[in-house]
Amino acid sequence: MVPTSTDVTVSISKSISAAADAVAVFVPEKGGIGETPTLSEGERRVAERLISSGLARGKSHEVVVDLADGPGKKGRRVMVVGLGPVEKINADILRQAGGSLLKAARRHRVKNMAVVQPGVEAIDAEHTIEAIVNGVLLASFHYEEYKGTASKKKRDEDSAGAIAVTIIADGAASRAAVDRARILGDAQNFARTIASRPGNNINPPSLAKVAQQMAKEVGLAYRVLDEKEMAKLGMGGMLAVGGGSPAVPPRMIVLEHKGGKKGKPLLVVGKAITFDTGGISIKSADKMGKMIFDKCGGMAVLGLMYAVAKLKLPVHVVGILASAENHISDSAYRPGDILKMYNGVTVEVTNTDAEGRLVLGDALAWGIETYKPSAVVDLATLTGGVIVALGKTMAGVMSNNGELVSQLQVAADTAGEKFWRLPLGEDQRDYIKSEPADIVNSGGREGHPLQGGAFLSFFIPSDNSVPWAHLDIAGVADTEKDMPYYVKGATGWGVRTLVEWVGGRK
Numbered sequence: 001m002v003p004t005s006t007d008v009t010v011s012i013s014k015s016i017s018a019a020a021d022a023v024a025v026f027v028p029e030k031g032g033i034g035e036t037p038t039l040s041e042g043e044r045r046v047a048e049r050l051i052s053s054g055l056a057r058g059k060s061h062e063v064v065v066d067l068a069d070g071p072g073k074k075g076r077r078v079m080v081v082g083l084g085p086v087e088k089i090n091a092d093i094l095r096q097a098g099g100s101l102l103k104a105a106r107r108h109r110v111k112n113m114a115v116v117q118p119g120v121e122a123i124d125a126e127h128t129i130e131a132i133v134n135g136v137l138l139a140s141f142h143y144e145e146y147k148g149t150a151s152k153k154k155r156d157e158d159s160a161g162a163i164a165v166t167i168i169a170d171g172a173a174s175r176a177a178v179d180r181a182r183i184l185g186d187a188q189n190f191a192r193t194i195a196s197r198p199g200n201n202i203n204p205p206s207l208a209k210v211a212q213q214m215a216k217e218v219g220l221a222y223r224v225l226d227e228k229e230m231a232k233l234g235m236g237g238m239l240a241v242g243g244g245s246p247a248v249p250p251r252m253i254v255l256e257h258k259g260g261k262k263g264k265p266l267l268v269v270g271k272a273i274t275f276d277t278g279g280i281s282i283k284s285a286d287k288m289g290k291m292i293f294d295k296c297g298g299m300a301v302l303g304l305m306y307a308v309a310k311l312k313l314p315v316h317v318v319g320i321l322a323s324a325e326n327h328i329s330d331s332a333y334r335p336g337d338i339l340k341m342y343n344g345v346t347v348e349v350t351n352t353d354a355e356g357r358l359v360l361g362d363a364l365a366w367g368i369e370t371y372k373p374s375a376v377v378d379l380a381t382l383t384g385g386v387i388v389a390l391g392k393t394m395a396g397v398m399s400n401n402g403e404l405v406s407q408l409q410v411a412a413d414t415a416g417e418k419f420w421r422l423p424l425g426e427d428q429r430d431y432i433k434s435e436p437a438d439i440v441n442s443g444g445r446e447g448h449p450l451q452g453g454a455f456l457s458f459f460i461p462s463d464n465s466v467p468w469a470h471l472d473i474a475g476v477a478d479t480e481k482d483m484p485y486y487v488k489g490a491t492g493w494g495v496r497t498l499v500e501w502v503g504g505r506k
Contacts, residue, residue: 001217002186002190002213002214002217002218002306003145003190003193003194004141004185004186004189004190004193005141005142005143005144005145005189005192005193005196006137006140006141006142006185006186006189007140007161007162007163008102008136008137008140008162008163008164008165009162009163009164009165010133010136010137010165010166010167010178010181010182011164011165011166011167011178012166012167012168012169012170012174012175012178013114013166013167013168013169014168014169014170015038015168016038016039016114016166016168017112017114017166019112020076020112020113020114020166021075021076021077021110021111021112021113022065022076022077022078022079022105022108022110022112022113022114023039023043023068023076023077023078023079023113023114023115023116024079024080024081024101024105024113024114024115024116025039025047025078025079025080025081025116025118026080026081026082026083026097026116026117026118027047027051027056027058027080027081027082027083027118028058028082028083028084028085028086028089029057029058029059029060029082029083029084029085029086030057030058030086031058031086032048032051033047033048033051033080034118034119035119036116038114038116038168039116040068042068043068043076043078046066046067046068046078047078047080049066050064050066050078050080051080056080056082057082058082058083058084059082059084060082060083060084060093060096060097061082061096061097061100061484062081062082062100063079063080063081063082063100063101063103063104064079064080065077065078065079065080065104065108066078077108077110079101079104079105079108079113081097081100081101081104082097082100083097083118083120086121089120089122089123090122090123090416091123091127091130091131091414091416092131092416094118094120094123094128094131094132094135095131095132095134095135095138095416095484095485096135096484096485097132097135097484098131098132098133098134098135098136098139098485099135099136099138099139099483099484099485099486100135100139100484100485101113101115101132101135101136101139102135102136102139102140102163102165102485103139103484105163106163109161110163111161111162111163111164112163112164112166113163113164113165113166114166114168115132115136115165115166115167115168116168117129117132117167117168117169125169125173125174125177126173126174126176126177127177129167129169129174129177129178129181130177130178130180130181130184131181132167132181133165133167133177133178133181133182133185134181134184134185134485134496135484135485136165136185137181137182137185137186137189138185138188138189138485138486138492139484139485139486139487140163140189141189141192141193141486141487142487143192143193143196143489143490145193145196145197146198180311183307183310183311184307184495184496184499186306186310187303187304187306187307187310187492187495187499188303188492188495188496189492190214190302190303190306191296191299191300191302191303191490191492191495192299192489192490192491192492194207194210194295194299194302195292195293195295195296195299195477195478195489195490195492196292196489196490197292198292199274199275199291199292199325202274202292202295203245203248203274203275203325204242204248204249204250204251204272204274204323204324204325205248205249205251206248207251207253207272207274207295207298207321207323208224208251208253208323210302211224211253211255211302211321212224214302214305214306215255215305218305218306218309218310219309220255220256220257220305220309221255221256221257221258222253222254222255222256223253223254223256224251224252224253224254225251225252225254226249226251227239227242227249227250230250230252230362233342233366234340234341234342235252235341235342235362235366236339236340236341236342236347236362237339237341237342237347237357237358237359237360237361237362238250238252238322238324238358238359238362238363240333240337240339240349240358241273241279241324241326241333241355241358241359242324242325242359243331243332243333244279244325244326244327244328244329244331244332244333245324245325245326245327245329246329246331248274248325250323250324250325250359251321251323251324252320252321252322252323252362252363252366253272253298253320253321253323254318254319254320255301255302255305255318255319255320255321256316256317256318256319257305257308257309257313257315257316257317258316259308259312259313259314259315259316259317260314261314261315261316262316263316263374264316264371264372264373264374265316265317265318265371265373265374266315266316266317266318266373266374266375266376266377266502266505267317267318267319267320267367267368267371267373267375267376267377268301268304268317268318268319268320268376268377268378268379268498268502269301269319269320269322269360269363269364269367269376269377269378269379270297270298270299270300270301270302270319270320270321270322270378270379270380271294271295271297271298271322271356271359271360271378271379271380271381271382272295272297272298272299272301272321272322272323272324273291273294273295273323273324273325273326273355273356273359273381274292274294274295274323274324274325275291275292275294275325275326275327276291276294276325276326276353276355277291277326277327277328278326278352278353279326279327279328279332279333279352279353279355280328280332280333280334280335280352281335281351281352281353282328282353283353290478293381293477293478293490294326294356294381295323296379296381296473296477296478296490296491296492296493297356297378297379297380297381297382297471297473297477297494298321298322298323298379299490299492300379300473300492300493300494300495300498301319301320301321301379301498302319302321303492303494303495303498304317304319304494304495304498304499304502305317305319307495307499308499308502311499311503313502313503315502315503315505317502318367318371318373320363320367322359322360322362322363323359324355324359326352326353326355332352333349333352334349334352335349335350335351335352336348336349337349338436338437339358341358341361341362341365341459342361342362342365342366342459343361343365343369343458343459345361345365345438345439345458345459346434346437346438346439347361347434347437347438347439347440347441348434348435348436348437348439348440348441349440349441350440350441350442350443351441351442353442354441354442354452355441356380356381356382356452357380357382357441357452357455357456358441360378360380360382360456360459361455361456361458361459362459363378364376364378364456364459364460364468365459368459368460368461368466373466374466374467374505375401375404375466375467375468375505376460376466376467376468376469377404377408377468377469377470377471377498377501378456378468378469378470378471379471379473379494379498380452380470380471380472380473380474381472381473381474381477382449382452382470382472382473382474383448383449383451383452383472383474384448384474385445385447385448385449385452386422386448386449386472386474386475387474387475389422389449390420390475391475392475392476392479392480393418393475393476394418394419394420394475394476395417395418395419395420395471395472395473395475395476395493395494396419396420396421396422396449396453396471396472397419397420397421397422397469397470397471397472398421398422398423398424398449398450398452398453398454398456398457398469398470398472399421399424399467399468399469399470400424400457400460400464400467400468401464401467401468401469403467404467404468404469405421405469407501407504407505408469408471408497408501410500410504411497411498411500411501411504412497412500414500415496415497415499415500416496417476417493417494417496417497418476419471422449422450422453423450424450424453424454424457428447428450428451428453428454429454429457429458431443431444431446431447431450431451431454432451432454432455438458439455439458441455449472452470452472453470453472456470471494473493473494476491476493477490477491477493478490478491479491
């Protein structure tokens with residue numbers, strides 16, 4: 001089974017089961033619970049009392065809990081979940097509300113929760129259900145694969161255990177919404193699970209096995225290029241970065257979903273550096289342990305490919321994970337080395353910590369030549385500079401095609417993920433000119449995220465015949481604080497946006 005690090009199950013029912021130990025209703029700020037015929041008189045009375053007393057104000061992320069009264073309902077909790085100002089309610093507000101609800105349910109040790117869907121004027125019932133369920137499943141993620149005996153007692157004390165969530169709704173469309181939300185949640189949580197695994201568990205060969213097992217389970221075509229095949233193909237970037245870790249050599253992992261479609265596929269490429277020391281240009285020690293998350297671009301691609309297969313989207317998609325471990329050894333590449341990439345571009349190495357663009361360059365050039373895609377998107381935790389520029393709430397995007405950026409913007413808005421377009425042109429390409437070679441892999445600190453995009457543009461056809469966008473996700477791939485539907489650690493950012501984009505290209 002594909003690991004998703006969640007113990008929450010979601011189902012749908014016309015009515016609230018007698019087994020439910022909690023029932024949740026949603027209210028906007030300065031609003032009421034509206035028509036809720038499924039609630040008992042006692043449950044409605046409790047909800048209305050919480051609202052009228054001002055205890056439940058309907059503010060975003062607010063969950064107020066009290067016990068219901070009335071025959072047969074003693075002990076059932078009523079959970080009033082805030083949605084914020086009614087004019088600002090959208091799918092992501094609903095997703096956040098679902099996440100806040102699940103976290104409150106865990107705190108109150110709820111085992112069986114009924115959720116009454118809100119009536120939101122601006123959003124249809126099916127998308128409302130999908131967003132809430134998606135938020136519930138994302139908030140349920142808890143990575144505990146490495147918790148051992150020393151943590152068992154506290155874990156048992158803190159854990160609410162498995163939670164069964166029942167959405168009170170009916171009809172095929174509602175069931176389809178729950179199913180889609182479950183698949184999207186599983187896909188993103190799968191990406192987060194593998195992203196969270198440490199370097200002594202996940203390296204390029206073991207990541208290839210994870211991808212292969214997933215491909216077999218969901219019905220994807222699978223191919224892997226090892227270091228010998230890369231050498232024959234002349235993938236100087238992949239081989240240089242992976243050369244410092246000969247015990248765990250690089251892998252280029254290819255997953256394909258044909259979706260019953262003929263013609264040019266969509267190509268999505270992810271940086272999957274399973275651990276990044278920085279190489280000879282070594283990183284500082286204080287945050288090096290976080291470099292397990294340097295594979296998150298590839299994990300977004302992994303989650304995407306799981307989702308498109310499970311959703312049976314009628315679209316042809318190829319996903320490539322460019323995977324290496326950037327280590328230090330007597331076989332590591334050095335500053336001053338000159339590399340010849342797959343497409344013949346030569347690169348002067350000025351910083352071995354600018355390794356992600358090297359593996360992506362080979363993957364992009366080879367993927368485009370091999371699959372002749374109609375459009376290409378790559379994702380990478382590429383630069384710290386994008387965090388300086390945009391913070392930790394949005395990714396940066398660079399592209400040779402405005403229409404593709406517009407498509408991704410629509411997808412990101414639907415998915416509740418944010419990015420901002422950054423410039424890409426000759427000014428940026430001038431930063432990385434080299435004297436002894438064609439380009440350098442790092443031209444210094446000025447405009448560093450722009451240099452990353454400019455570097456990758458050398459591995460896209462120069463006539464711009466292939467629409468391409470680069471997403472620098474360094475700021476959003478993981479979080480250091482809890483959020484409504486995230487906990488500290490990997491976020492799986494990009495999975496939802498990619499699924500929406502791919503689905504929109506049917």
